[in-house]
Structures are given as C-alpha cells and as structure tokens.
Amino acid sequence: MAIPKAQRWLLVALVLSGAASAVSGSIDPYFLDVVMGVGVGVVLASSLNLINGFTGQFSLGHAGFMAVGAYTSAMLSTVVAPRMGWGAGALQWVFFPASLVAGGLVAALAGLAVGAPSLRLKGDYLAIVTLGFGEIIRVVLQNVDAVGGARGLTGVPTHTNLLWTFGTASLTVYTVWALLESTRGRGFLAVADDEVAAEAMGLDTTRYKITAFGIGSFFAGVAGGLYAHLKGYLNPGGFSFEKSIEIVVMVILGGMGRHAGVVFAAILLTLLPEGLRELGSRSIPNPFGGPAWSLDWIKDARMILYSLLLILLMLLRPEGLFHRRQPRRPSS
Amino acid sequence: MLEVQNLSVRYGAITALHGISLSVPADGIVTLIGGNGAGKTTTLRAISGMVRPASGRIVFDGRDITGLPPHEIVRLGLAHSPEGRLVFANLTVMENLRMGAYLQRDARWIASELEHVFSMFPRLKERLAQPAGTLSGGEQQMLAIGRALMSRPRFLMLDEPSLGIAPLLVKEIFARLVELNRERSLPILLVEQNAHLALEVSTHGYVLETGRVLLSDRSEVLRDSPQVRGAYLGG
Numbered sequence: 333m334a335i336p337k338a339q340r341w342l343l344v345a346l347v348l349s350g351a352a353s354a355v356s357g358s359i360d361p362y363f364l365d366v367v368m369g370v371g372v373g374v375v376l377a378s379s380l381n382l383i384n385g386f387t388g389q390f391s392l393g394h395a396g397f398m399a400v401g402a403y404t405s406a407m408l409s410t411v412v413a414p415r416m417g418w419g420a421g422a423l424q425w426v427f428f429p430a431s432l433v434a435g436g437l438v439a440a441l442a443g444l445a446v447g448a449p450s451l452r453l454k455g456d457y458l459a460i461v462t463l464g465f466g467e468i469i470r471v472v473l474q475n476v477d478a479v480g481g482a483r484g485l486t487g488v489p490t491h492t493n494l495l496w497t498f499g500t501a502s503l504t505v506y507t508v509w510a511l512l513e514s515t516r517g518r519g520f521l522a523v524a525d526d527e528v529a530a531e532a533m534g535l536d537t538t539r540y541k542i543t544a545f546g547i548g549s550f551f552a553g554v555a556g557g558l559y560a561h562l563k564g565y566l567n568p569g570g571f572s573f574e575k576s577i578e579i580v581v582m583v584i585l586g587g588m589g590r591h592a593g594v595v596f597a598a599i600l601l602t603l604l605p606e607g608l609r610e611l612g613s614r615s616i617p618n619p620f621g622g623p624a625w626s627l628d629w630i631k632d633a634r635m636i637l638y639s640l641l642l643i644l645l646m647l648l649r650p651e652g653l654f655h656r657r658q659p660r661r662p663s664s
Numbered sequence: 665m666l667e668v669q670n671l672s673v674r675y676g677a678i679t680a681l682h683g684i685s686l687s688v689p690a691d692g693i694v695t696l697i698g699g700n701g702a703g704k705t706t707t708l709r710a711i712s713g714m715v716r717p718a719s720g721r722i723v724f725d726g727r728d729i730t731g732l733p734p735h736e737i738v739r740l741g742l743a744h745s746p747e748g749r750l751v752f753a754n755l756t757v758m759e760n761l762r763m764g765a766y767l768q769r770d771a772r773w774i775a776s777e778l779e780h781v782f783s784m785f786p787r788l789k790e791r792l793a794q795p796a797g798t799l800s801g802g803e804q805q806m807l808a809i810g811r812a813l814m815s816r817p818r819f820l821m822l823d824e825p826s827l828g829i830a831p832l833l834v835k836e837i838f839a840r841l842v843e844l845n846r847e848r849s850l851p852i853l854l855v856e857q858n859a860h861l862a863l864e865v866s867t868h869g870y871v872l873e874t875g876r877v878l879l880s881d882r883s884e885v886l887r888d889s890p891q892v893r894g895a896y897l898g899g
Contacts, residue, residue, distance in 0.1 A: 515769075516766075518755060518759050518762065518763060519763070519766070521752065521754060521755055521759075522752050522755065522763050524754075525752035525753055525754050525755060526750045526751075526752055526753075528714065528746050528750055529746055529750035529751065529752060529808075530752075530763075531714055531734045531735070532712060532714070532734065532738070532743075532744040532745070532746050532750070532812075533738065533763050533764055533766050533811070533815070534734070534735045534738030534739060534766050534767045534815065535735060535763075535766055536733070536735045
C-alpha cells in the first residue's frame with residue numbers, strides 16, 4: 333500500500349529534522365539561517381502549489397497570508413507568552429508550536445474570508461482580489477502601532493530551529509500529497525482541468541476551491557510564524573507583492589502541481605540569491621599575473637542574474653523543471 | 665420524466681432563451697436541433713443547474729429542480745455530458761471514469777458500472793492508463809459519455825456528441841446510445857447540430873431558433889417537414 337509507505341517517509345523526515353536540530357550548535361549560523369530559510373520556502377511553495385498548481389486557481393496573495401500568520405504568532409510570543417510566563421523553559425516547547433498553529437489558523441480564517449466571496453471568480457479576477465488583499469494586509473500592518481507599524485516588530489524570540497522548519501516542511505508536503513491521493517483528492521485536479529466538466533460530474537467545485545484555499549493559507553500562516561521566530565524581527569515590507577510573486581515563481585518553475593518539482597524549485601530559488609552573494613565575495617586568480625579578478629560585480633548584478641536565470645529556465649522548460657504529465661491541450 | 669416550462673435565461677443584457685417549454689418522456693430520446701446561438705446548449709446548462717434561469721420551471725421526476733446547484737441535480741440522477749468533450753485532459757482514462765462515479769462510494773457498484781462502460785466502448789479499456797488528453801476526438805467523446813454513465817444516471821443529457829468526430833465513430837456512438845435507451849430504458853435529451861442523424865435516432869424533436877421553440881413533433885414528422893428539410897437537412 334502506498335499510504336503507509338508515505339507515512340514512513342514522513343516519519344524519517346521528522347526524525348532527520350530532529351537529529352539535524354540536535355547538532356545545529358556546531359553549524360555556521362549564517363549557513364543555518366539560509367538552510368532554515370529554505371525550509372520556510374518549501375512550506376510556502378508547497379502550500380501555494382495546492383492552490384495554484386493542483387486546484388488551478390491563481391492566488392497572488394500568499395505573502396499576505398504569511399504576514400497574518402507571522403504577526404499573529406509573533407504577537408503571541410512577544411506579548412502573551414512573557415505575561416503568562418510561557419516563553420521560557422520546557423513550556424516554550426509547547427507554546428511555540430501552539431503559536432505557529434494559531435498563526436496558521438488565523439491565516440486560514442483570513443483565507444476563507446477572502447476566498448469564500450471571491451473563489452467564484454476565475455483566473456485573472458481571483459489574482460486581482462488576492463493581490464489586493466495582500467496589499468491591504470501590508471498597509472494595515474504598516475500603520476498599526478501596536479505591532480510596530482512601519483518600524484517593524486522587534487524582539488521576537490528566535491525559537492525556530494531545524495526541527496520546526498523541516499518538521500513543518502515535511503508535514504506540509506505530506507498533507508498536500510495525502511489530500512491529493514485521498515478518495516476525493518482527484519477532485520482538485522478535475523477542478524483545475526475543467527471546471528464545467530467537474531460541475532457536471534456533481535463536484536461541488538466551490539467547496540474544493542475553498543478547501544484548497546483554506547489549507548494553503550493555513551500553511552502560509554505557519555510559514556510566517558516560522559519566519560518570524562527565525563529572523564526575530566518582522567517588517568511589513570517583507571510581505572510585499574514581490575514576496576508573493578517569488579512564491580508563485582517557485583510553483584511555476586517546479587511545474588504547477590508537481591510535488592517534488594515545487595520542493596526542488598523552492599530550494600533552488602532560496603539558495604540562488606545567497607549563492608550569488610557568496611560568489612560575489614570571491615575572486616578569480618589572474619592567469620596573466622597581477623591582481624586577482626574580483627567578482628564583486630556579481631554582488632551588484634545579483635538580482636539581474638537571478639532574473640535572467642528565471643527567464644532562461646522558463647524559455648527552456650516552460651512546463652516546469654519536473655513536469656511529467658502530458659502538456660495541456662490548447663483549450664478551444 | 666423531465667418537464668421544462670416557460671424557461672427563460674439571460675446572460676447579462678442578452679436573452680438566450682425566451683420562455684421555451686419541452687418535455688422528455690420516461691423512455692424517449694428527445695433531440696434539440698437548431699443553428700448556432702439557438703439556445704440548445706443554454707437549455708441543457710439551465711436544466712443541469714449551471715446557469716440560473718431568469719424565469720420558468722424545470723421539473724424532474726415530479727420534483728421542482730429550478731435553481732438547485734449542479735451537484736445536487738447530479739445527485740438526483742441527472743447526468744450531463746457537456747459540449748466539446750470536456751474530459752479531464754491531465755487525468756487518466758480510469759481517473760476520468762472514476763470522477764464520473766464521484767458521488768458513489770460503493771466499490772462493487774463502481775466496478776459493475778465500469779464493466780458496463782467497457783462493454784459499450786471496448787476501446788476505453790485499452791487506454792485506461794493513458795491521459796485523456798492523448799485520446800482521439802472520438803475516444804474522448806466515448807469517455808465523456810462513459811463518464812456520464814458512471815453515475816448510473818436516470819436521465820442523460822448529451823451536448824453535441826458528434827462534434828468533430830470521424831463519421832464512422834459517430835455511427836458507433838449513436839448506435840450505443842440507442843441501445844442504452846432501449847436496454848436500460850434511459851431517457852436521453854440530445855443536443856445536435858447534425859439534424860439528420862439526431863432525427864433518425866430520436867423519438868421526438870424540438871427545433872429551436874434564437875431562443876424560441878419553432879417546431880416540435882415526433883421525429884419522423886419533423887424529418888418530412890419541408891421547413892426542417894429546407895433549413896437543416898439540406899433540402
């Protein structure tokens with residue numbers, strides 16, 4: 333049977349995350365930060381993959397839901413936990429995951445609030461609504477003093493470690509996978525393939541879309557919580573439209589609705605800017621003697637290179653890196 | 665079995681159906697013919713709940729289903745195979761058929777329906793693991809019909825099953841539909857542009873034009889009607 337095998341994989345991933353976490357003290361902090369960023373990226377990309385990839389909707393507001401989760405769990409850690417004395421010692425091990433789940437739930441509620449009225453919209457219209465939502469969240473956060481306003485929210489305890497990031501990443505990938513493999517799971521793909529036909533088969537297409545949206549937003553919120561407790565500092569500017577686009581790019585590059593492809597793209601796109609930064613600090617020995625050639629220009633051109641690489645990848649593999657299924661027929 | 669009374673449908677400012685009435689008896693094959701934009705597809709979409717009628721009543725098996733959402737109408741046993749062979753191109757043939765039995769959980773029941781579909785269209789059995797998007801046009805139409813049958817409907821609506829399909833396959837598909845109607849006493853409401861074929865297999869016909877019923881009669885009468893011959897049967 334396939335399912336117990338998948339659960340075994342999940343277990344292995346969780347144990348590995350725990351083991352890695354136990355030895356994380358001896359890992360270079362900068363490297364650790366990058367690696368945990370990768371984990372957060374995987375959560376974001378996999379959850380958006382459920383909405384944009386498998387269910388065929390086009391959400392541009394994932395950073396907004398991430399922000400809702402990030403601020404919710406960060407406020408719980410900075411305001412509620414110290415007052416109740418939950419922030420330290422063993423209780424932290426209970427309170428932190430609880431705050432992540434709380435952030436996820438609030439994000440899911442926001443997702444349902446946005447999704448329920450707007451998921452009857454299709455394609456571009458849904459993209460515009462979710463884009464608007466993401467911007468509203470950002471502007472509100474920027475102007476509410478209680479969460480730091482434009483100055484940002486500081487002093488968030490850095491509870492996030494390898495166990496939490498990769499534990500959550502594994503759980504997200506597993507949940508999305510299990511949902512798709514469940515008895516009713518093909519319904520998500522059917523909605524993406526052809527909504528009219530899905531409706532004619534007796535599928536409640538709106539319910540499928542809302543389910544995908546709710547679960548996707550939940551994990552975006554959890555990713556936000558992880559991010560908040562990773563950086564220790566939140567700034568509304570970090571949850572801008574560009575962040576949403578970045579996640580959409582991961583999903584498209586991974587091949588819309590490929591589990592492994594999207595995970596791979598999330599890893600690649602999180603590492604790439606860091607790798608280019610690293611490369612920029614090196615230099616190549618000059619074969620003609622004289623001073624070594626500095627690669628400093630890469631530092632400045634980092635984002636240009638990043639964009640060029642994306643353009644190249646999309647030109648060479650428009651169906652995504654890992655796409656195996658038949659390319660969609662052009663719709664008549 | 666199905667009664668449509670005075671049905672009107674509007675798309676924004678445009679009125680697609682101006683109060684049409686039709687009825688499908690429990691053992692009949694009824695066809696709607698007419699040119700482009702006559703309102704044939706809109707009629708089916710209104711019956712299956714995909715568009716909301718502006719006025720009028722739709723009664724299925726003694727129950728008023730006007731304005732019910734599509735998934736509840738399917739649950740009542742009314743299956744709709746939409747226009748343009750809308751198969752799920754990225755799902756396999758098997759997955760498509762299983763989607764048809766979406767509302768059914770009993771595995772034995774699904775297996776027996778699968779057998780029935782395979783006996784009707786043996787080609788589908790050869791292509792089970794193939795993504796539906798890679799099938800030929802005729803095979804996709806067979807799949808769309810088979811998928812509609814997987815819910816073991818009490819009433820079948822087909823939209824343009826002959827569109828863009830090789831003539832030989834069209835013949836085969838229509839022969840199967842007639843068998844289905846006889847052997848399972850399944851009433852069928854058929855929308856067709858190929859009026860000749862449609863009037864051959866059906867018991868009753870309605871001729872629609874710009875959202876109104878122009879003529880309705882027994883199919884053999886329509887076949888001989890000079891009006892129909894002139895407009896739809898090529899003289």
